Amino acid sequence: MSVVPTFKVRGLASVLGALNNLEKQSRFGIARAITKTAKATEDALKREMRSKTDRPTPYFLRSTFVQPATRDKLRARVGIKDQAFSKNRLSSAQMFGHHFEGGGRATKVLEQYLRRAGLLGFGEFVAPGAGARLDAYGNMSRGQVQQILSQLRIGPDRAAFKSNSRRSKRNAQRAGRIFWARGNARDGHLKRGAYIDMGPPVGLRPLLVVIRSPSYKRRFDLPQLAATTIAKTWKDNLNASLIEAFNSAK
Template sequence: MTDLLKITVDADAMLGRRFTALESQHLPFAIVQACNTTAFQIRDTWKRTALRIFDRPTPLTIHAALYKKATKQTLWAEIFLRDEAFKGTPPATYLLPQVEGGTRRLKAMERLLMSMQIMPRHMFAVPGDGAPRDRYGNVNVGQVRQILSQLRAGLETGYISNETSERKARRLKRQRQRGGGGSYFVVKEQRGRLRPGIYERVTFGSGSAARSMFIFTTYVHYTPRYNIFGLAQKEWDRLMPFYFNRELQKAIDTSIYRGQA
């Protein structure tokens, strides 16, 4: 688990006093209950914060925070960002720059573009103004696959670069009928107003235009804004003493009621 936050308890230090024999008897129970309740509250705080600071976060981002309960055998709770995903990149990876700031890791698409020698190394591919977005503001996965497929076909067979005008016209017509737009091409160096990147050539009437799908850049910087550790510390300071005292008192009251004191 990455970005792990472990909640442990030093009860004597937390409350600044020593415990009676009766209290000490019930310390493990109180610690477990207080840790788990506090961990749940911290996880909920991370979730609410994600909804507030991110623009149209995906369900995976909203529910990225998980926790592992404390037990009598392990007197601590763990809170962490999900480090697995059924498809795509896990939140623990793509949210890390939002937590720590700085740059980010290369995405799978970027590594593939480099291996195809389409994008220079040490660069990033960021969505261009013409890239269609889904309801969460991300470039559709199907769109990315379509772009990569066409670029790969052009590299492997020379089909796109060597096709005749008539054949190209037929291909573009089929793409428009399928809603696929025009053909994709790569600009590796500044070409007039076109920055390095991947573009789609769209035809209309008797003319055509290029719209940016991805722009290649050497600099991607994130400012820390998802301060999960600061949030956790704040919630810990506010909640843990309260829940610990409450659970300890409940355990003592129950034992007295049952005549176990």
């Protein structure tokens, strides 16, 4: 009859605890490295957004996001914000998605009002005309957009545009009379769009020109940019993050 020897190991609980802590710190370090790499990708994207865009707006440059990795979810995301912060404003992904995927752009808020009023058809858009006031970023100024909405009476609150007071008429006359040309004889066969009549000696100036759906080529290749950044930074980020994680272990 053989006897099976038995052993009693002391301190096993502390060993298992140390191994468990080692796993936790490893995952913490890996998550930190993933997040660092994702932020490096976002930084590289912002540099391209500045260099490849003519006078990019602060709103455009703030449109990116990084969703950090966690110890339980070893994955990070870099992208364009897809949440609209007001019912009248498109999300960043809707406004700028054509820069990342190519194709047509989304309908702007002004164009939405023009369509609701029957002034624009399906597949039609508008571009600033020669008489438009542009801001520092090459877009039509907000003040002039409001003038167009007000004088065409197509804004979010049409009742607010129905004032016939002397003050309203005087303000409109001073700013210039804005009207929509439908491209017929009644409008003097002007091309379709919004015009402002400044009176002599300036006369008529085009504010909005009707165009067909513009098509864009992809300007930013985010997957390729991420792959390049990962190849350059991942190894160093991982080594540094693991060292930080183990040094911070209690």
